[in-house]
Amino acid sequence: MPCLEWLDPGTEERGWWEEEKKEGGVKWMQLEHRGPYFVPLYEPLPEDVQFYYDGKPFKLSLATEEIATFYAKMLDHEYTTKEVFQNNFFHDWRKEMTSEEQEIIKDLDKCDFREIHKYFVDKNEARKALPKEEKQKLKEEADKIQEEYGYCIMDGHREKIGNFKTEPPGLFRGRGEHPKMGMLKKRIMPEDVIINCSRDSKIPEPPEGHRWKEVRFDNTVTWLASWTENIQNTLKYIMLNPSSKLKGEKDWQKYEVARRLKDVVHTIRAQYRRDWKSKEIKKRQRAVALYFIDKLALRAGNEKEEGETADTVGCCSLRVEHIQLHPQLDGQEHVVEFDFLGKDSIRYYNKVSVEKQVFKNLQLFMKNKDPTEDLFDQLSTNFLNRHLQHLMDGLTAKVFRTYNASITLQEQLKALTNPEDNVAGKLLSYNRANRAVAILCNHQRSIPKTFARSMQVLQEKIDAKKKQVEEAQEELKKAEEEFKDKSDAKAEDNVEKKKKLLKRLEEQLAKLNIQATDKEENKQIALGTSKLNYLDPRISVACKCPVLLHLQLGTKQLELPEGREVLGQGRVLRHQRGLCRNRRFVPVEEDHQEVLQHLPTPQLPPGPGHLHLLLLPKLPVQPERVPGAPAGSPVRCWGSHSMRFFSFLMEGNGP
Template sequence: MSSSDDDTPLVKGRPNGVKSEAYISKNIDRAMDKEDPSNGHVEPGVSIRMGPVEEMDVDTPALPNGHTNGKRKSRGSTTNGKTYKEASSSSDDDKPLSKRRRTSPAANSAQDSDSEPSDEPLAHRSRPAVKKPPKATAAQMGESSDSDTPLGVKLVKEKEKIEKAAEKEAEAIRRDEKKAPTIKRKPKKVESDTDDDIPLAKKKKPTAKATNGVKAESDSETPLKRKASAKKAKVKADPATPAKKGKGKVKKEETDQDREAEAEEEEYRWWEDPTKGDGTKKWTTLEHNGVIFPPEYEPLPSHVKMLYDGVPVSLHEDAEEIAGFYGGMLNSAHNVENPTFNKNFFEDFQKMLAKTGHATDKNGNKVKIQKFAKCDFKPIFDYLEAERLKKKALPAAEKKALKAAKDEAEKDYMFCIWDGRKQKVGNFRVEPPGLFRGRGEHPKTGRVKNRVLPEQITINIGKEAKVPEPPAGHRWKEVKHDQEGTWLAMWQENINNAYKYVMLAANSDVKGQSDHKKFEKARELKEHIDRIRKDYQKDLKSSIMADRQRATAVYLIDQFALRAGNEKGEDEADTVGCCSLKYEHVTLRPPNTVIFDFLGKDSIRFYDEVEVDHQVFKNLKLFKKEPKSTGDEIFDRLTTSALNKHLSNYMPGLTAKVFRTYNASWTMARLLREMTSKGTIPEKVKDYNDANRKVAILCNHKRTVAAGHAGQIEKMEEKIKGLRYQQWRIKQMMLDLDSKLKKKRGAEFFERDEDMDDEWVKEHQAALVEEQRQKITKKFEKDNEKRVSEGEKEMKNKELEERLEVADELEKKFKKENKTGKVEAEGKGATVEKMEANLDKLTQRIETMKVQMADKDNNKEVALGTSKINYIDPRLTVVFSKKFNVPIERFFSKTLREKFDWAIKSVDEDWEF
């Protein structure tokens, strides 16, 4: 099995650097052991670093990468339900104009097309001052900060405990399987699913045989033949939604309402059908209406011109559209202040200018646009911004009418008929043209995304179904009947030459089955994890270099959640994973600390300091041994495909990425098993988030602190302060009702908190008055719109003025209180007892908000969403919800409840991962 042959070729796409020796002699091993006399097995440490970056004191070897503070965004190949305007607009669109950057690139940059910014990958650039994230606090782990045990030690012990439990569980499962009566099975066909890790740009065009990556296995949906506890995992049928078999294909004469009624009446509980999804054929009949194209470009009004060197110029429609892409993004500093973004945009813009005859001035004279710094897109930005605000200011009735018209135009594309069942389509809109942004330090950021034409689109549909009509004057590239494919349409985009697919929605049966299979695969790993860990610990000392490299890689993937990584082409982003780590991505600090610094998935910087087994530290030192240097591969005798092929020997379909799902789910399962959550709903939610946070840190799911986090915390603090001010006013009202209370309760009880000085009080009172005015005004406008829609006359402004008198009275009341220092009791039949009850309610609200604020602050540097949605089995969240009586809505949004409908309906509180 070993790829130990000295002639092992270097992986295609990798630089032809220095290659490690095929075998490690005992002399080399002994010599390295002498250099590190403490060598021996130790439990791996836990990375507890995340968040903002600080100066780093490690000086050799130099860490290569600059830092990127880009927060990872949710992934999506198409607009995912947004309007074309939203899909192509900046993420900063909702920022007040006063807080946006200056919008003339010429005023912000002296750069022009002659001074080309570096296109060099981060790993090869001269580095700025390298920094490291601070350690996570005890509070971020949901622990008390007064513990005598250091957090790092505590986490290591917890991780060791969890791994020992996993070993016992695996042994128990195999022991139970031996006792169970043997059932003859057909041998499984092992097929690697490494294609899922391959960038879209590297994937082959889908064919009838290999469209979907992994083929479904033929055995039961529940691979673990578990003892008596398996009965607990069995589905409890929801009496409101009894399980029934589907009726097959929907008759053509049935209406949409008939189909919807039938879907509600006969819910298809596919997770109870272990035979579904066994073969490679994904559907028998498939009908759909194709895709929706973005609207054609509407030229700018004649008075709106781009300026070049201060002179308005006219552009061909195609070039003007590209100028509009950039002009519409001037409020997005993250993009338009990025030299790579500007360089790429201007190159593509100039190509279109050359193709369309350049620009002309008001006299029709040709103007060659040669320098980016002389371009001013501000007039375009101002026009587009005014249009956006105009649209935002439309009356609610008009917005509703526009939305209704949009929904009407899209309704035929939102659903397909898949094997006779109505299924929602996820992304039926073709991506509009625009500027590619990418994530992190993507080298192609700023490139122009071309408009996708019908001639580029392949349709996948049933043979008997009617093929959707392409737009007038166009034709489809191809029509396929690929029953092994779960895609409805596909095309190739021009930036990374990646294939984009129209798929079913996240809450569809097909998508749900895919998620279900993914987590069942992770559950199956429980049975083998102990053998895998024992084997790689043994191979860490192998004399065969390929085996030792593979064992080290599996160790890093298992213990520190590194992605396996794939080989990149020359024109792709310089991102790496474990198998493609280079010399400069790893820094070794004796006795056993390893520092990783590289661009990971989506060009997001991965920075981590971890303590590793001494043998692993020694191996990495060996893999970096001279004459290796910058640019050389560390795991030069290992590829992702070879690694996954090795793993599949333990378990069919096992790949490196399954470890992330297994480790997160198994860790959460162990934490939930030992958890006792009490108190209010917010307190229970915090308990869940504390457990989720531990999983995220133990499994290295980290993120940079969001730019708006401090502001959000400040707003929450201000709200709490406002509630405390309300409490103070109520106490003053109590004194107004009974002045003797001051002596009974003590003067301190009635004093105003020190942080609420007179200046703050006046500002807060003014804000309360303004808030009431806005509420009254909005209610007046809404009532008027309703009257108009019902054919009644609008109310006059006099009515609004009368309603606003309430706010005026409040303002007068505050002024009087500030002058006299007394607060008169409010409300009919006011009593001290009622005031006490109001105080208690406010106290409860304050405590709830404090819990929520602490939870939010603790989550700022931990990607809880990544863990909860992608790696923790959603059934574990459902178990917590049912076990501790917390509404599932507190954990899953409406979209996620639809996505994980199978999990919500398939388990009870006794289910175990």
């Protein structure tokens, strides 16, 4: 049975922030891994599943059939209704056909993929309906692959790899109205892959009958393998998991740069305000663009090859057609109306009241220009970033986005958090603070297809819980009347039981109502992106820690040394392994599940013998930065990303 394994008190392993820093851009000294896991080769369709052309069954060659299945699987998707997708698919599909197939298959409208589509739908449903034993067998097979290919050895540490599988072949989708949607993503072969490892390591073996494109020994990069994908001719990498040492160090550096910006941001703002009146148009454009990047958290935007990607822009690449100027609008003066497609073809639409000089400059920049001309025609992202480097070492336009996201979270948490709220209320406040950041950064999502149904199910739970509360109120009323008549200990005990039941049901109802509110408010907002990439986790730690959590293992029992107990409560999330080697810390096994919840700061119980689950970030935090930490307890941590998963157990007085 899996259990918590207590470390030898004499065992201590340093965190990455305590290790000696490598010089000359060196990232590691030793790197060994198994290489990428290649997706299985295509298995042909059963004989009774056929493709039809012009109403007649037509036997396809194996390569042509495989590509046909890519399209068939997407028949119920919106993509296959788009002309660009259809044309790109058919063009690439015909290139892979035999000459005989090309002679016959000339019109996509005459192709019938419905039988193939039904086969895969039925296959998917059958997989869902597998008995528990079969699902467990599949899980064990996946775990075996994960164990073999999902880890590497770096400088003596066993590190988890993020995406250890090559991308399967399929049809390119892209974001928004991407001009290349529907094109064929070809299968990645070992001959396409560059392996990176250390010279003294065991070089991974390619699959039998194949060879690697190249083997490199470059310790100045962090990727383990790479290849060039055929759609946009860009490099794809196999990298370490977010819980790794290198990722932790990189994130720490990123947030430290953002923290340094806090000390100079007022000086920078004063300078770009002065530059609004510069005699050089180039400086004025740079100053206005920087104002937008700072105030609105816009991405800088990079130069792109025309026709290669969707028509997306950032601040520096805005065109005249993307903004409208309103001297007065909705009771506000000097309003700029933005409307453009940003990264991933997400629409950015915003009406913002700007300072008068910014408004006047925009009028100047737009004068005598066509709608398709650049708004900042004398500005480039490189020019802007070179200027920022002079203002602060390491400063780029992206740092402003990280800084403004983190400072917004900090300010929102101060404004929204109520110490008197219950757990669900505190989580709602945190999500609202997170939501403010997501709105600032324009992190949107389409409403999930299952949203209406899930809200209906939640409302049914709320209605059922209301009924239970009403019944409990009636039962309490009867118990109180019975106690008045009898006044004995049994009747009094019954009243107390009914009160406790009513209180518990009311708390459950309140929690369900908060869940419904939270779900409705965030149906079109993507909270995860900002948590993952823009929010310094130390802000959340400072606001919410220490957090006592309750480890729930379902039917499994948690084995603890005699005299230990687990305190706190919360909800279950899947656990992701993290490492924190210190005599006061205990690693959690992979197959455990860990609770992650924002709870009020607890009163730590006196005396030894209690096991505390303490929510920590992967960044080093000084003991005094964590309110309520037990005296003498070192606070060291290194784990997975931001506020997702944390896997540390902290005890009060050592094992």
